[in-house]
Amino acid sequence: MNRWERWGWTLAALPAVLVLLVTFGLPLAQSLAASFVRDGRPTLENYALVYRLYRQDVLYTLGVAAAGVLLTFACGIHLAGYFRLRAWPWVEFLLKVPLFVPFVVTGHAMRVFLQPSGTLSLALGALGLVAPGTRLGLGEGWLGLVLALTWKHLALVVLLLVGAFRAVDDSYLEAAQGFGAGYLRQTWAVLVPMSATPLALACVLTLTSMLGSFSIPLLMSRGSGPQMLMIDLYYRFGQHGDFGVASALGVISYVLASGAVYAYLRSVAR
């Protein structure tokens, strides 16, 4: 690339970089600064309050997001492997439906489905799998949240993984089949290792999205116990107008998400 080309590309990229700086960089810097200010003076008080009130929620958010990612990929890898080896367009289309369902609709649907007197409890009771009148409270705890987040993110993960798996040359799979490898073996021994980078990217995207999820936890959450961080953040500024602690919670969320991005960049750089 010569000097003129470099200048040309720099100029072409400049508007996008400026938009990024103004819409993301500036608010990030502002919230970082606000997280260290309380009553107009510099302090660590906001972080102390986060530690005092929300340290359990930080761990809870990480736990829910990690469990959600594990479950999403446990299902997604097998489904994507299946669709790579045996094309089934209708089912593949059905699986993409959650992509077009808004988060808030997912939250409401899952609430109706999983709540104590919800569709799941009634259906299992009608089938005789649980005693009639049994109220499964799946939607009230972390498990319901993990199921809802998994359902919502599975479509995106399958979409990304099917694309990555289809980029793997048929000759590798044929060679594996020649050695008697079945569907599971081909998926785990050939497709997954050869798609490590897109898989890591999908993992980071899912984790950051789950860490920042708001509507689904808001609709499904109870009035007690640990909460997802975005609910706490909304509560701090919505109820109390406390931008200091809300910013500190935001900064902690950035750090959690940055950890995943850093791991991804390390894996790509290697």
Added chain:
Amino acid sequence: MWWTRGALVVVVWVVALVGLGAAQSRATLQVAIAADVNVVEAHNNYLGVAFARNNPGVTVHAVGTGTGEAASRAVYTKIKAQADAGRRPWDLDVALVSMRYAAQMVRERLLYRFVPQMQFGRYVVGPDTERAFGVEVKGYVVPMFKNQIAIAYNPTFVQRPPRSFAELEAWVRANPRRFGYNGIKGGVSGIGFVMAWVYYKTGRYELLTQGPYDRKHDPIIRQALEQLREFNRNVVLTSGNAGTLDALNRGEIWMGAVWVDQLVAWKNEGRMNPDITPVLIAPGLPIYPLYLVVPREAANRDWGVRYVDFVANPQIQAKVIVEQFGWYPGIDPDRVMPLVSPQARALLFKGVTPQDLARYSLQMPLGEYYDAILLAYEEIVR
């Protein structure tokens, strides 16, 4: 020349149309509603239409900013931003905000003192129109309606409802996980229940609502909340007021702390078991008015005052606020209730009588105590 005559005709038409337009649209009142969609509907479909009919050329444009305290905060943020920027006039003419943010806006001199100019200003009575969260709000606020937090129960399962917090405590011990409320993050009905619990356990209602604020009282608040943590072990914490009503309707819980207006509205709409009945228990639960306010530099301030005056008209309060929407009147009930139909009156006071309201309607605490209670709740109860 034909074209000069033609141009003249066009100019005359344009001037006439502009003049007509000016005469027709004397003002468009911008009304921000920090409340649920039914309140926005009350302004857009009933109050605004009737006001416009009485005042040709004036239109009322009401928009909702959401629900809960966050909605009132959105109104406050908008007005404050315009004040801080030195911009005049401000683009909101009337706002309906919570007690908490109305008090904050009065303290920060963002509101216009308009009640003395109102024809029906003399009917704006009650302690909540004088002080809110420890701030002198007299003259700045007109409650559109009042909303009471009460304990709703299902008579199928609860034959003898509790009459006091002590009885409620005993009932919850005997019937674990059959009572619900929505904590402090799911809306003000849950917050109100927590405040009432602190009043009950500390016995310091006067101190908490009238001050003075002193941190030396923190231990009694914390002790009350430690007792609430124990109480909550046998309680269902729902996701919001609608969640509590939903759980009551499904029979998942048999009693719950709810807003009376939403209970009545859901019953009117056929969405709620009509047997569910509210009851006010001793020493009481908070009443939480939504205030109509006029921003200090509102573009159509005079029309804004006239609109609030219109809403405070006893006839309008009786027909729209009480009969149509099932709310308690915002102004002096002695002026409004004689104008209300017997059926509407019976529906409104089923379970919670005017005498109950007089005895057991409590105020929210001072802002400092309110914040201290919420903070301690987050730390102790969760």
